[in-house]
Amino acid sequence: MELFKYGIKQAREFIQANNEHFLALQRALVERAGTVDKKVNAYVSFSSSKLPTSLNQLSGGPLHGVPVSLKDNMCTDGWETTCASNILQGFIPPYDATVISKLKDAGAYIFAKCDMDEFAFGSSCETSCYNGRNNRKKKANASATRNPWNVDYIPGGSSGGSAACVAADEAVCSLGSDTGGSIRQPAALCGVVGLKPTYGRVSRYGLVAFGSSLDQIGPFTKTVYDNALLLQVIAGHDPKDSTSAHEPVDDYLATINKGVKDLRIGIPKEYFRFKIREDMPEKELMGNEGLDYDVELRIREAIKVYQNLGAKIVDISLPHTKYAVAVYYIIGTAEASSNLARFDGVQYGLRVYADNLREMYFKTRDEGFGDEAKRRILLGTFVLSSGYYDAYYKKAQKVRTLIKQDFDNAFQQCDVILTPTSPTPAFKIGEKLDDPISMYLSDIFTISANLAGIPALSVPCGFSKNGLPIGMQLMGKYFSEATLFQAAHTFESATDHHTKRPAL
Amino acid sequence: MSTGKYEAVIGLEVHVQLNTQSKIFCSCRNRFGDRPNANTCPVCLGLPGSLPVLNRKVLESAIKVGLALNCHVAERMKFDRKNYFYPDLPKAYQISQFDMPVSAKGYVDIMVNGEPKKIGITRAHVEEDAGKLLHEGIKDGSNVDYNRTGTPLIEIVSEPDMRMPEEAYEYLTALKAILQYLEVSDCNMEEGSLRCDANVSIRPRGQKEFGVKAEIKNLNSFKAVARAIQYEIDRQTDSIEEGDTVVQETRLWNDAKGVTTSMRSKEEAHDYRYFPEPDLVPFVISREIVSKIKATMPELPRERQQRFVDTYGITVLDAAVLTQEKRLADFYEETVACGSDPKAASNWIANELLGQMKQRDLTIATLTITPKAMANLIQIINKGLISGKIGKDVLGEMFSTDKLPEEIVKAKGLLQISDEGAIARVIDEVIAAHQKSVDDYRAGKKNALGFLVGQVMQKTKGKANPALVNKILTTKLEA
Numbered sequence: 001m002e003l004f005k006y007g008i009k010q011a012r013e014f015i016q017a018n019n020e021h022f023l024a025l026q027r028a029l030v031e032r033a034g035t036v037d038k039k040v041n042a043y044v045s046f047s048s049s050k051l052p053t054s055l056n057q058l059s060g061g062p063l064h065g066v067p068v069s070l071k072d073n074m075c076t077d078g079w080e081t082t083c084a085s086n087i088l089q090g091f092i093p094p095y096d097a098t099v100i101s102k103l104k105d106a107g108a109y110i111f112a113k114c115d116m117d118e119f120a121f122g123s124s125c126e127t128s129c130y131n132g133r134n135n136r137k138k139k140a141n142a143s144a145t146r147n148p149w150n151v152d153y154i155p156g157g158s159s160g161g162s163a164a165c166v167a168a169d170e171a172v173c174s175l176g177s178d179t180g181g182s183i184r185q186p187a188a189l190c191g192v193v194g195l196k197p198t199y200g201r202v203s204r205y206g207l208v209a210f211g212s213s214l215d216q217i218g219p220f221t222k223t224v225y226d227n228a229l230l231l232q233v234i235a236g237h238d239p240k241d242s243t244s245a246h247e248p249v250d251d252y253l254a255t256i257n258k259g260v261k262d263l264r265i266g267i268p269k270e271y272f273r274f275k276i277r278e279d280m281p282e283k284e285l286m287g288n289e290g291l292d293y294d295v296e297l298r299i300r301e302a303i304k305v306y307q308n309l310g311a312k313i314v315d316i317s318l319p320h321t322k323y324a325v326a327v328y329y330i331i332g333t334a335e336a337s338s339n340l341a342r343f344d345g346v347q348y349g350l351r352v353y354a355d356n357l358r359e360m361y362f363k364t365r366d367e368g369f370g371d372e373a374k375r376r377i378l379l380g381t382f383v384l385s386s387g388y389y390d391a392y393y394k395k396a397q398k399v400r401t402l403i404k405q406d407f408d409n410a411f412q413q414c415d416v417i418l419t420p421t422s423p424t425p426a427f428k429i430g431e432k433l434d435d436p437i438s439m440y441l442s443d444i445f446t447i448s449a450n451l452a453g454i455p456a457l458s459v460p461c462g463f464s465k466n467g468l469p470i471g472m473q474l475m476g477k478y479f480s481e482a483t484l485f486q487a488a489h490t491f492e493s494a495t496d497h498h499t500k501r502p503a504l
Numbered sequence: 505m506s507t508g509k510y511e512a513v514i515g516l517e518v519h520v521q522l523n524t525q526s527k528i529f530c531s532c533r534n535r536f537g538d539r540p541n542a543n544t545c546p547v548c549l550g551l552p553g554s555l556p557v558l559n560r561k562v563l564e565s566a567i568k569v570g571l572a573l574n575c576h577v578a579e580r581m582k583f584d585r586k587n588y589f590y591p592d593l594p595k596a597y598q599i600s601q602f603d604m605p606v607s608a609k610g611y612v613d614i615m616v617n618g619e620p621k622k623i624g625i626t627r628a629h630v631e632e633d634a635g636k637l638l639h640e641g642i643k644d645g646s647n648v649d650y651n652r653t654g655t656p657l658i659e660i661v662s663e664p665d666m667r668m669p670e671e672a673y674e675y676l677t678a679l680k681a682i683l684q685y686l687e688v689s690d691c692n693m694e695e696g697s698l699r700c701d702a703n704v705s706i707r708p709r710g711q712k713e714f715g716v717k718a719e720i721k722n723l724n725s726f727k728a729v730a731r732a733i734q735y736e737i738d739r740q741t742d743s744i745e746e747g748d749t750v751v752q753e754t755r756l757w758n759d760a761k762g763v764t765t766s767m768r769s770k771e772e773a774h775d776y777r778y779f780p781e782p783d784l785v786p787f788v789i790s791r792e793i794v795s796k797i798k799a800t801m802p803e804l805p806r807e808r809q810q811r812f813v814d815t816y817g818i819t820v821l822d823a824a825v826l827t828q829e830k831r832l833a834d835f836y837e838e839t840v841a842c843g844s845d846p847k848a849a850s851n852w853i854a855n856e857l858l859g860q861m862k863q864r865d866l867t868i869a870t871l872t873i874t875p876k877a878m879a880n881l882i883q884i885i886n887k888g889l890i891s892g893k894i895g896k897d898v899l900g901e902m903f904s905t906d907k908l909p910e911e912i913v914k915a916k917g918l919l920q921i922s923d924e925g926a927i928a929r930v931i932d933e934v935i936a937a938h939q940k941s942v943d944d945y946r947a948g949k950k951n952a953l954g955f956l957v958g959q960v961m962q963k964t965k966g967k968a969n970p971a972l973v974n975k976i977l978t979t980k981l982e983a
Contacts, residue, residue, distance in 0.1 A: 075553040088552070095546050097553055208552040212782035241555050242784050335782055338585050341596030342550050346648070361589060384587075384777035393779060
């Protein structure tokens with residue numbers, strides 16, 4: 001196997017404190033990125049001169065010598081962090097995000113920073129300022145990240161670069177962030193494993209905030225095993241993040257091989273278009289009209305795999321699912337409008353000069369933010385406005401509680417919930433960029449987990465007719481990442497979807 | 505106005521900086537006067553990705569303040585974001601408390617013209633301070649100093665219970681005393697550690713509904729608060745008398761000109777878009793913590809005043825003066841502890857010492873006279889070693905020396921003359937020199953005595969024991 005194809009497990013076994021091996025792996029990845037990133041455009045900030053030249057420069061630890069690529073919304077000390085926005089061009093943080101410190105303490109190093117939708121607003125990576133049409137300097141030829149399986153297609157988003165670099169084998173692993181599906185959806189669309197941990201499991205300190213009550217950082221990897229390894233390193237309480245949990249971190253690898261015998265897998269009817277199993281009650285179509293037929297087929301097959309492995313399939317209902325997108329676009333944009341107010345040209349990043357302060361604010365924010373960011377800032381500002389707060393923000397918070405209760409009830413009957421990750425495989429570049437609602441619906445299956453704060457993972461479960469990856473989502477109880485890894489690893493071991501790689 | 509057709513309705517919003525070691529949401533030093541931006545970090549600079557973590561000490565101080573203001577301390581509190589743009593606010597929102605303040609529904613006791621009154625406290629909540637814009641010496645722009653950003657503040661909002669500027673003045677004085685007793689703030693208006701905005705409206709006497717209020721900002725002293733309120737009452741009264749209406753607006757006090765001017769109208773007011781701060785989870789304030797803090801509460805000004813009256817037998821008025829500032833009250837008690845008679849100490853400190861300090865522009869914080877020296881002064885006066893009059897001069901000397909009064913008196917030869925023979929000799933000289941006054945006295949003009957006593961005192965440089973002088977002189981004149 002070529003070195004660049006290595007995941008974390010293989011990389012660790014290969015390096016074993018051997019500096020030659022460490023350098024060989026790094027060289028292989030640099031060369032690979034040099035070849036494929038011209039097509040994939042996963043990296044926005046990559047420089048071999050920034051890479052460590054010896055293992056001695058790194059701490060020892062479970063990831064000793066392992067390179068990690070990062071979504072460009074995680075603050076890296078001395079390394080430009082832009083959130084793929086014109087407004088943050090030139091912003092070099094003076095500190096590392098907690099996840100970065102943890103990675104470094106574990107012996108890992110930053111390999112590159114990845115493209116994303118601007119401030120994580122999007123599901124296709126197309127709102128990135130590195131996309132020619134959004135670039136302030138009009139680099140018209142520039143392209144945002146493309147799907148390694150077919151470069152005419154989007155990689156998903158917002159963590160599109162983080163997913164694509166792993167799928168394209170120009171990274172061993174990466175980190176992304178997930179506010180409404182931004183890890184799971186691109187993981188599904190690029191055919192890799194992506195996890196959104198329980199809210200509070202991973203510190204948000206140093207993650208440029210989008211929706212503070214929804215955001216979580218999580219790993220993209222080539223296998224479920226690797227995902228568990230990487231989460232093990234970044235999880236845990238952080239005194240710098242008041243919303244990070246004191247809950248002890250499980251030993252994820254200890255239970256990963258336990259299998260799924262007698263595991264109760266819930267299938268929520270609201271997530272499907274047709275009945276899932278022959279023996280389900282006939283009375284209704286399940287009604288999710290946006291669900292692609294190929295996706296539905298692959299999920300049905302996955303359910304069969306689980307049945308054959310001894311899991312118990314349980315029909316469940318999550319009745320408030322239909323409100324999730326609406327609730328999400330109120331709470332998420334409200335928080336975003338406030339979180340993004342600090343980008344005002346005063347301290348860092350872009351400043352467009354003007355005669356007075358007001359004009360400077362207007363011009364800087366007008367030129368610095370792309371259309372989707374402006375759309376969300378406007379929406380968020382509106383729902384928080386005096387006179388509208390109760391009707392929108394407050395109402396949405398109440399519905400959010402109902403959505404949480406749906407999950408509490410469902411988890412009385414089952415241990416994990418299985419759904420499609422995304423209603424469709426990857427769509428074509430440009431197909432939905434000017435149709436925000438249709439773009440927003442790409443996250444219809446992933447948003448609920450963020451609203452409830454529960455962990456959810458996407459694992460490859462096959463391909464569409466035209467060869468694009470399809471992902472299956474597993475959602476679990478609070479802090480049940482170990483169970484998700486166990487279920488996903490068992491599925492992965494029984495199938496070969498994860499072994500397939502795009503031809504680049 | 506206190507007379508006439510209209511009645512004023514006054515409410516005050518007071519911001520107090522807490523004197524915790526570190527800032528409210530980060531571990532930066534909380535200190536006034538350092539080099540610009542010396543005390544900053546990613547959190548108080550609001551850098552992307554940074555997150556706030558509440559300083560426990562701030563919560564403790566806030567609970568103390570709540571208890572001292574007779575408030576109900578909340579079982580649960582949360583923080584909210586107050587959104588607005590300004591260069592001194594690096595996150596473009598202030599972390600504050602909107603609908604779940606740490607404490608609410610309390611009161612402060614004040615005395616106005618000898619009458620007690622309770623001023624209601626609507627709420628006292630915790631929030632962060634903003635930075636400071638520096639304009640001086642900068643062409644085409646301003647600089648920002650973020651040292652103050654993240655300084656913990658308590659905002660204390662009163663009920664609209666005050667009716668006169670004097671009440672506002674007394675309320676602020678009482679509030680400041682309480683906060684100083686709690687040792688939670690320096691309450692220094694010049695350094696901005698205590699700031700006050702006033703809401704003022706007027707209404708026809710007897711009317712229950714409030715009039716339209718103006719919020720007055722830029723009040724830099726308690727006196728300015730009282731003056732600005734009086735100005736605003738007069739302005740609004742004139743306005744209504746002339747048939748105009750008062751508009752709801754924010755006005756700025758100009759202390760030099762003694763006027764308020766419009767800053768922004770209600771229409772221009774910000775919509776702050778408050779919403780719960782998602783980076784800080786709601787806090788449960790356990791009753792155990794509240795009782796623990798309650799148990800460690802220091803004696804407050806009112807309690808101390810009452811104790812002074814009960815223990816030392818001094819007047820309520822003197823006790824009020826002595827307890828207004830904690831350090832002054834401490835000074836008094838230490839003076840008594842050094843052996844001074846409590847009543848004499850009260851007289852000397854509340855009247856003479858404070859008067860002389862005022863002349864010298866000193867505060868109790870800058871006073872160098874020790875309680876031991878003060879007690880010594882009172883003792884030698886009480887023993888009759890010097891007269892009260894000489895005592896006042898000795899006190900004057902004490903501001904610039906650390907010698908004890910008895911040493912000053914010895915060195916300057918100021919000891920009182922109580923030797924009857926010596927006094928009689930001087931009196932004889934005076935009688936001989938002022939025969940006319942002696943004749944006047946004997947003819948019935950009793951006030952000639954004062955003149956003769958004065959002459960004796962002059963000749964003895966004030967050192968003669970006044971009681972003895974009177975006694976011997978009278979005896980000789982009437983002989």
